[in-house]
Amino acid sequence: MARGVIALDLASKHFGDRPVLGPIAFAVAPGEAVALTGPSGAGKTTLLRILAGLDRDFEGSLSAPARIAMVFQEPTLLPWRDAAANIMLTTGADAATAERLLGEVGLAGRGAAYPGQLSLGQQRRLALARALAAEPELLLLDEPFVSLDPALVEEMLTLTEAVLRRRRAASVLVTHSRAEAERLADRIVTLGGSPARIVSEERP
């Protein structure tokens, strides 16, 4: 298997007695953007959780970088801390970095706002800024545009595309949208079957 920022050699993953993931060899090269697609329930999020180190109950081996950041399906912010503190407390970034990143995602001057005072779109931007503040070698995005209206999806896609291009951090995007995958990824990996395996890999 090629050496990459992250390399997973998965033999299997079970939930109880039920196998959900079969043998999967998955690696991401430095700076590479990979999209993970497949039908609902295929195990995309499970695979992403294994990559993130959130699920260690699997058979196989994982070689992961020290600095990983993740944008979750929901913004997953600390509602009792303001926007700037959400970035700083979580990632250890300083105030100036937090302010700069808030500006980069279009939230300049909103550092003192609490998540409850932000719209859903703004909360997603804040979650993205937080992930960037971690200066990750690998950025994981778990369906980050789900439940947004089409205009907002377009806006977030453009923003995500821009920040990823600027940084050249490796990224793995879980999505069921072909259009999102084609727009953000250098390589599209499709999961399928039961238990899930990689059924196709292509470069858009």
Added chain:
Amino acid sequence: MSSPAVENRDRIARPPVRSGGRRGGGPWVALASIALLIAVWSVAALVQRDPRILPGPWIVGPLTWHELVAGPLLTDIGATLRRVALSFLIAMGLGAGLGIAMGRSSRLDRWLDPWLIFFLNLPALVLIVLAYLWIGLNETAAVLAVAANKIPTVVVTMREGARALDPKLADMARVFRMTPLARLRHVEAPQLAPYVAAAGRSGIALIWKIVLVVEFLGRSNGVGFRIHMYFQLFDVARVLAYALSFVAVMLLIEAAVFRPWERRATRWRAG
């Protein structure tokens, strides 16, 4: 006298959904309500016409002032408050630790839940008597008996708080490799704070009543001891003077400490 023994049950505090001010009327309604209570008491005293059975506020008021400036009222309130504070700290510390552990470990919860139900249903009086019999008629027994009465309800509230911890935020903290201290301070403590505040507020209300019983049964100072003494002398006016003074002190503590604390703990929810 109503026994706090029965009040130990079903007093499981739940945190409020959100902090809120008083509903319409503000402090004026509360003041008018207290004035009404004093008026009812006055009328009852006038109708009863025997100040040995029911002395009116015009007797109890000056007597309270006399006990405060020339009698032992202040010393006794101090002794009772000290027992309340110690029992409260022990109950909150042990109860929160155990409750959080049970909320996080379903195995521990399965093992300890029957104990919890047993202690929740054990009357306060039984624990007090046993503490005095086993440890002796001393301060340690008094404080531990009160704490032991409160621990189960703190456990239940804090267990609920630990169960309600958001697993998504826990995932977020793990991915971003927050230190255990940062997780506790910024992720978990704010989620538990409303439960701690609720357990604390209901705890103090229960504890001071049990402290009075503990003092009544086996201490030689404190408000409960004085009530016992004047009960034997059939001095209803002094029983009321000591009881009402301590109620006033505890209401003051609740208004000055616990309500602001609870408001702060839940402030962010107001958005």
